[in-house]
Amino acid sequence: MxxxxxxxxxxxxxxxxxxxxxxxxxxxxxxxxxxxxxxxxxxxxxxxxxxxxxxxxxxxxxxxxxxxxxxxxxxxxxxxxxxxxxxxxxxxxxxxxxxxxxxxxxxxxEHDLYEIIRHHRDKVNQAINPYTVKSLLWQLLNGLNYLHSNWIVHRDLKPSNILVMGDGEEQGVVKIADFGLARIYQAPLKPLSENGVVVTIWYRAPELLLGAKHYTSAVDMWAVGCIFAELLTLKPLFQGQEVKGTPNPFQLDQLDKIFKVLGHPTQEKWPMLVNLPHWQSDLQHIQGHKYETAGLHSVVHLSHKNPAYELLSQMLEYDPRKRLTAAQALEHDYFRMEPLPGCNALVPPQPGEKVVNYPTRPVDxxxxxxxxxxxxxxxxxxxxxxxxxxxxxxxxxxxxxxxxxxxxxxxxxxxxxxxxxxxxxxxxxxxxxxxxxxxxxxxxxx
The missing domain is CATH 3.30.200.20 (Phosphorylase Kinase; domain 1)
Structure with a gap:
């Protein structure tokens, strides 16, 4: 400023x-x-x-x-x-x-992930530096691990709610923001579904779309996976059209977008699937046709053996019980490989690396x-x-x-x-x- x-x-x-x-x-x-x-x-x-x-x-x-x-x-x-x-x-x-x-x-x-992604996609037409992607993700997971360790589920993670500090001693530090939908959850879990629809649709976990009555902090990890993919590709991973004005969590087009990338969920891979309300009531819509899936690896342009792909795919497991926790994700090999993540996500530590000057927020x-x-x-x-x-x-x-x-x-x-x-x-x-x-x-x- x-x-x-x-x-x-x-x-x-x-x-x-x-x-x-x-x-x-x-x-x-x-x-x-x-x-x-x-x-x-x-x-x-x-x-x-x-x-x-x-x-x-x-x-x-x-x-x-x-x-x-x-x-x-x-x-x-x-x-x-x-x-x-x-x-x-x-x-x-x-x-x-x-x-x-x-x-x-x-x-x-000064910044948020939405504007950073938009700058690279619409202004400079250039991928985000791998160091910056890794550092942003690591810090996001670090903050989320703290929240989940203290029994707080955010329930509205999306790029615009992930802030990044601008110039100053905290330059490049990620801040998780917007706690208007956050809740303290308990074990054993009590129903959270009475609070209404949560999580912006593009980042909404499949168990929420299928009407789960009980859900966990795993809904946040699905959202982080979607954000990670967006940092890599500069576009939303599952960009469905939301039917607004209804309390019904079932969103056919959003599920359609997910299935086209990840394929149909099966009871073999997700045993609790058949117990979800909208898997039963909307079965004819969900399984109306077989999907010719492109595969997650081709959408994010990563090989199956790439550690970034391995981490991403484990965040996007259909079964929330198999989805990585924030603590597990922080220990993934992806973060142990060069470039290592740093506390200033905006300035790569390597000499000669170009520093991107992101625009400041307009002021009315x-x-x-x-x-x-x-x-x-x-x-x-x-x-x-x-x-x-x-x-x-x-x-x-x-x-x-x-x-x-x-x-x-x-x-x-x-x-x-x-x-x-x-x-x-x-x-x-x-x-x-x-x-x-x-x-x-x-x-x-x-």
Whole structure:
């Protein structure tokens, strides 16, 4: 981010609102950098440390109730309890008492995998450096291993939710973001299907598409496999057309795209297949014809003996019980071969290697951070690109022994009322907190 962008005279319009909350005085808001169903993301600088860019995510309000969606509260809860160098770090939580809107502040990440892939595909027409691919994947798995070790399943991994730090001491560090759909899961597993459809369709595991009532962190590993393939080929691996507006998880076109690459799943390779609801009810659609599969190796242009192919294929096992875990993937031979992964994924360590200058995010200076934004009735709120930081060190992580903190475990509430609210959010109950409840819950969480 250049100084010219920070000094744009229009940027002051963002702070001109007469109902600006007091907490906003500590920031110079530069402009809007992102928007989605969840709300808006703004780029800002802390006045006391102008060299440090901050991303502030403002959640839209729901018209269905007096308050915000539990999605926002749930994301706050999880992010306040976890800490890892490859997971976004929640720096602060703010509330505008005028309209009870929530603002989450994160350290700013200049890039994400979606934009990196798009740059190589549409701008330079060149494959991503093998060192960069390996380093991005290793760091993603490292963060995911931390989450899964602490019983957190993300449930919405996709390139736009995988951030990469830009210039600075954390350059090239991956951050897993967007915890609006994340849940703490248990063993033995309880059903998670009542939370509705999860995971963006191109990265959705086959057990989800076939209506599994119980699923595990293996759904995240399928998504990572899809992301890995996209880093290699610069295009989505399974690019199906989603039938929107239905709670039915069955998506025929997406399954069709998967089967054309991997072939039909069989009960021999996936014994629990016949127990999945939509394998039975939609059998005539699924097995309507035999697939002439191209084969995964030909789609990603790798030989069967290539360690990258071996790792990818083990992430894309149909049977979730046979799918590699994040911990197992980190130990794969692919990561033990040159080039070794590093903590700065953007700068290859070899002398003479070309460094790609990825474009910075465009900034819209015309949008007011305080202005009212709201969702249409019954429209779901999902989290967006959080932007954060951490402190991984600079010496590479290949031989580092990670200490998984117990901080990500469920904490015991001192207040029975707040604890009850917390548990209801954690379980995905459809609860819209009131204005009073938001303040009470935030004071308890923060």
């Amino acid at each position: 250049g100084d010219g962008r920070a000094n744009n005279p229009n940027s002051h319009s963002n702070n001109s609102s007469s109902n600006k909350p007091e907490w906003l005085e500590q920031y110079d808001v530069i402009g809007k950098i992102g928007e989605g169903t969840y709300g808006l993301v703004f780029l800002a600088k802390v006045k006391s440390n102008r060299s440090k860019p901050i991303a502030i995510k403002k959640f839209k309000q729901s018209k269905d109730g007096d308050g915000v969606s539990p999605t926002a509260i749930r994301e706050i809860m999880l992010l306040r309890e976890i800490s890892h160098e490859n997971v976004v770090k929640l720096a602060n939580v703010h509330i505008n008492h005028a309209d009870m809107s929530l603002y989450l502040a994160f350290d700013y990440a 200076t015309s949008t007011d951070i305080v202005g009212t934004i709201s969702l249409q009735p019954s429209q779901p709120v999902s989290s967006g690109n959080s932007v954060s930081g951490g402190n991984p060190g600079r010496n590479g992580w290949r031989n580092k022994s990670w200490q998984h903190s117990d901080a990500a475990r469920c904490c015991t509430a001192s207040s029975s009322t707040a604890a009850d609210k917390k548990e209801r959010i954690r379980n995905g109950d459809d609860w819209i907190p009131s204005t009073t409840e938001i303040e009470a819950l935030l004071s308890f969480l923060i």
